[in-house]
Amino acid sequence: MRAAPGLGAALGLGAVLTLLSPPPAPAETFSAMLSVRRALGSEGRLLRRLRAYLRDESRRLRRLARFYEKVQALHQDPKASVDNPLLAFSLIKRLHSDWPNVIYSVEAAENTQALHAGLKEVEQELPGAEDLDGAARALMRLQDVYALSVKGMANGVFQRAGASRPPLYSPSRRVSLSADDCFHVGKCATSQVAYDTGDYYHSIAWLEEAVGLFRLSYGSWNPEDRSSLEDALDHLAFSYFMAGNISHALSLSKEFLLYDPSNQRVARNVVKYEKLLETGTVASAGPLRRPNGTRLQSRDAYEELCQHPGGQPAPEQLPHLGCSYETNGSPYLLLQPAKKEMIRIRPYVALYHDFISDAEAETIKGLAGPWLQRSVVASGEKQQKAEYRISKSAWLKDTADPVVRALEQRIAAVTGLDLRPPYAEYLQVVNYGLGGHYEPHFDHATSRKSPLYRMKSGNRIATVMIYLSAVEAGGSTAFIHANFSVPVVKNAALFWWNLRRNGDGDEDTLHAGCPVLAGDKWVANKWIHEHGQEFRRPCGANQQD
CATH class of the missing domain: 1.10.287 (Helix Hairpins)
Incomplete structure (x- = not known):
């Protein structure tokens, strides 16, 4: 399990520099839909x-x-x-x-x-090579998490592999991928991952599709294509060879030589494959298995929650779940109470509907847009980019705009917590990228070496996550150990306690941002710390609580 996400040192130097330095030059297009x-x-x-x-x-x-x-x-x-x-x-x-x-x-x-x-x-x-690879990895991520058919994706259909159910997403305009498109996804799998981890599960599926499409259009020429049938056959033969399927690698290499008989390298490969088959020194290839590149112990549970948002609460929780208007004893909420929906009791998760207006959401997105930079995660005492978090983020002070200040007051009223510096971090605005996601993680620190403690205000006691936009498909917030997920609800705010009353981290708050299948996902995060909340959320009588 990973420690809390990176903060840019929140109220410290990192956030201040983010607010004062000029906007970054265009880069990492794939990591934010705004880009x-x-x-x-x-x-x-x-x-x-x-x-x-x-x-x-x-x-x-x-x-x-x-x-x-x-x-x-x-x-x-x-x-x-x-x-x-x-x-x-x-x-x-x-x-x-x-x-x-x-x-x-x-x-x-x-x-x-x-x-x-x-x-x-x-x-x-213009996007660079890193963007093309990032976009290709995004398609493979969507393929994996939502169990999509590669053939369906190439035809513009977001259909689960082997499923007869309706597509997960039906775009208003269906766009198919070309043979060259499929080749680049398959090539990314072989060049970026395969040599290290043996990821031929992805490369073979995409290159098979590329070869099939190239065969259908052989003889025609598209000025935009940089690859050919020969390229696809070459990479596919290599992938099958590395996966242990020598006979299929031989068949594809022989087909390659029909189009390019003078290629000596492929001719030598044919001789090598034939000798291997004759001597019988190669074990028969087993079924292709998807590598667990994410190293997630909870991968299956995570993907199931992403595919089927929701989840059935435990029977004993049902009487405590429902919807209500809440003032939380705050004069701020008397004329316009908060619309609260209790999602779960353990862990405590509540959804506040219509928490922010369309105009306020657009203002916040507009303020953050010029300052977005690639999101980072905590790695020991340092912060770094990671493949398991694809988004860009920016930090906004409450002095950035009256809308931000009003939002902070609303959060304080609903939660009853003290948001004055240094008891809470600046508002973090996040725009997810192509297939943008954040794999299972805790918001609270799980190590005293975490950058979170640089604020000198303790651990993160609570999270308020505001959905600033709607999405067409995907993007749910999945609580892995608690076995439920919350779909994106535009303008709503999701609240949960990260720590128990005794100060220990709540293991049931392990959560993830599922990949965005279609749409432009924006959220605003407000993380509130322990210090300053001693009399607002006191310890319970039970030490285990």
Whole structure:
């Protein structure tokens, strides 16, 4: 089990620098949907450049067609003889200057240079190789957590593998992946993971799909493709070889040589595979098993909760669960009580509906947007990026805007806790990325070396997580040990106690942010610490409580 997520030292130097330093340069597009949406603007500018290029090239090609038709007509006209000195002159002139001008067209070069200049203008904004790999890993994550069919995903359908139930998500516009798209996902699996952990489970599934699509379109050419059937066959054969399926690796390599018979490397592989099969020194390949790259002991429970949000409470809890209007003894809530839904008693989890307005949510997202940076996690005494947390975050002081100050007052009224510095951290605003998630973790520190204790205000006693947006599918908050999950409810706030009254961490608060299957998930987190709450949440009579 992991310690609490990283804070940017919350009220310390890290958060202050985040608030004062200039916004970061575009990077890690895949880790926040806001960045992905901004990338649409860059592509829009490229589209306008390409439209201008196509327009100018179309004019040039029409003129080129007229030149062709004029010369072709001369060649087909039996009366057009070079005995005519004028025709002889025009022939010599065409061959000396007209044809070089046509072939080495200045106009064509200028059109291409304009297109290149357009690319240069947005080059700093474009996603890099890390983004492509991150996007590919996101698709594999969605495939795993939601048990999706690779063939279905390639066809634009989010259907569970082998299931006859309705798709988990039905987009209004269905978009299929190309052979080149599938190849890049499979290649990412082999190049980024496989050499270390043997992840051929993913590479084989995606490369099989790529090979199938390339076979269907063999002979046609797409200007945007960087891979080919031969590339896909080569990588797939390697994956099967590493997975122990020598006969299939041999079959694919032989098919490769049908298209590229001069490739000596693949020819040597064929000889090697044949010898291995003849000697029988290779054990038969077993079924492909998905690697537990996340190292989660609770992976199955986590994924089940992500696939089926909700969960049945224990019978003894049922009488205590329900909905109510709450003032919590606060004058702030007298005219507009909080709409409270008790989700669970142990651990104590409550959902406050309509906790924030649409306008307030948009204001908070707008304030945080320019300052978003890749979220980090605690690793011992340090903080670092991690594959198990894909999002960007920013910290907002209550002085950032009256909306933030009003929200802090509302949280204090509903929870009855003291949020004055240093008893609570700044408001953390998070935007999840492509397939964005946060694997099972505790919000409270599980080690005294955690950066949380730099605040000198104790451990995190409670969490308030506000859903600033809706999502189309996925993104639930799953409580693993307690065996329930809460779907995203726009403008609602989820509250839970991280610590028991005796100060010990509550093991039942192990929770996760399920991958966002479709949509743009924004949340705001308010973490409240122990110090300052001694008389607001006193110890109980029972030491175990």
